[in-house]
Amino acid sequence: MNEYTYPILFGIIIGTLARFIMLKTDYRQYPTYLHGKIIHLALGFIAASLGAVAVPALMEKEFTAVTFLTIAASQFREVRNMERETLTEMDSYELVPRGNTYIEGIAIAFESRNYLVIFTSLLATLTYLVWNIYVAIVVSVFCYLINRKYMSGSTLGEIVDIEHAPVSFDGAGLYVDNIYIMNIGLPQRQEEILKYGMGFVIKPKTFDVRSSIANLGQRQAILHDISVSLGVVRDSGTPALVPLIKRDLDDGRIGVFILPQNQDLNQALKVLKSVPVLENAVRMPSEANAQNKE
Amino acid sequence: MKLEKAILATITTNSNKVTAGASIFICENKEEMDKVAANLEAILDGISHALSDELYIIVKH
Numbered sequence: 001m002n003e004y005t006y007p008i009l010f011g012i013i014i015g016t017l018a019r020f021i022m023l024k025t026d027y028r029q030y031p032t033y034l035h036g037k038i039i040h041l042a043l044g045f046i047a048a049s050l051g052a053v054a055v056p057a058l059m060e061k062e063f064t065a066v067t068f069l070t071i072a073a074s075q076f077r078e079v080r081n082m083e084r085e086t087l088t089e090m091d092s093y094e095l096v097p098r099g100n101t102y103i104e105g106i107a108i109a110f111e112s113r114n115y116l117v118i119f120t121s122l123l124a125t126l127t128y129l130v131w132n133i134y135v136a137i138v139v140s141v142f143c144y145l146i147n148r149k150y151m152s153g154s155t156l157g158e159i160v161d162i163e164h165a166p167v168s169f170d171g172a173g174l175y176v177d178n179i180y181i182m183n184i185g186l187p188q189r190q191e192e193i194l195k196y197g198m199g200f201v202i203k204p205k206t207f208d209v210r211s212s213i214a215n216l217g218q219r220q221a222i223l224h225d226i227s228v229s230l231g232v233v234r235d236s237g238t239p240a241l242v243p244l245i246k247r248d249l250d251d252g253r254i255g256v257f258i259l260p261q262n263q264d265l266n267q268a269l270k271v272l273k274s275v276p277v278l279e280n281a282v283r284m285p286s287e288a289n290a291q292n293k294e
Numbered sequence: 295m296k297l298e299k300a301i302l303a304t305i306t307t308n309s310n311k312v313t314a315g316a317s318i319f320i321c322e323n324k325e326e327m328d329k330v331a332a333n334l335e336a337i338l339d340g341i342s343h344a345l346s347d348e349l350y351i352i353v354k355h
Contacts, residue, residue, distance in 0.1 A: 171344070184341075185331060185342035185344035186328055186332055186350075189332075189335075236339070237336045238335075239341050240335060240341045240342065242341075
C-alpha cells in the first residue's frame, strides 16, 4: 500500500465501469451475450489499468512509462482486426449480410471505446491525485456523460424523409414507386413478392446526404437492420427473394424493397428511421473548397 | 479471374432465339417454361430473369 494505491484502484474501477456501460448488447446481438461480453470487459479492464497507472508513473518521473501506451495502441488495433475478421467470417452465413462498411464501423467503435476507457481512467486517477476523491467522482460522471453522448452517431431519420411506396410490376420489372429494382421472371415469384414485399422511398434532406445514402455499404446496412428487426422472407434456395435498394439517378432518392416477416408498416418506418448512419459512408461535398470559393 | 455474375441456364419456347452457350432447355409452352425455370432456380440457386415472354435466363448473382 502506498499513496497511489487508492487512486489507481479508483481509476481502474471507473474505467472498467465505463466500458461496461458502453457495452450494450442490443438488437444486433453483437457482442454476443456473455462470452463476447467477457472478452470486451477484460480488455476494458486492461485499458483502464493502463490509463490509471500512467499518471502515477509520470508523477514519479518515470517518463518512459508513456511507451506503455503505444503497446496499448497496437493491442487495441488488434481488437479491431479481430472484430473485423470474426464479423466478416460470419457475414457470409447471414441471410442478409451486414456488408463491409457496417462491419468496419463496428470494429472502429470497439477500438475507439477502449481509448475512451483509457482517457476516463487517466482523468479519474489524475483528479484523485491532484485534488481529492470527490472531484474525481464529479469528473468521472462528466466523462460518462461525454462517452454516452459520443457513443451513438446520428440515425437515418435525422437526415432523410422516409415514405411508404407501393411495390409493382411492369412486365418482369419490379418497381418501388418509379425506381427500378430488379427483373423477376417467374410469375410464381412475382406473386410472392407482391404478397410479402414492402416498398419505401427515402428522400435526402440535403445535397450532402445524397452521396451518403448512395453508399452501397450504407444501403446494405439499412437492409440488414430491417431484416434483423422485422425478419425476412428468404431462404438459401430462393435467391429471387432478396431485399434490395436501388437509386433514382435523377434526384438521388433511393427505393428500398424489403420482404419483412412482420408486415407492420409503422414498425418498419420506425426501424428505418433508427438505422445508424455509418461514419464511413458520410460525405460532405458542401465542405469542399471548390464549392465555397464561388 | 472471378466472375461476379454468370448465366447458368437458358429456358425458351422458341429454339430460334438461342444458340449454344449456357445449357439450353427448350419447352413446349409457357406453363412448362415456368415450371422448368422454377425448378432450375431452386436447384442452381440463381434468379430467373425474363428477357421476353418466350425467353428466361437463370443468373447467379
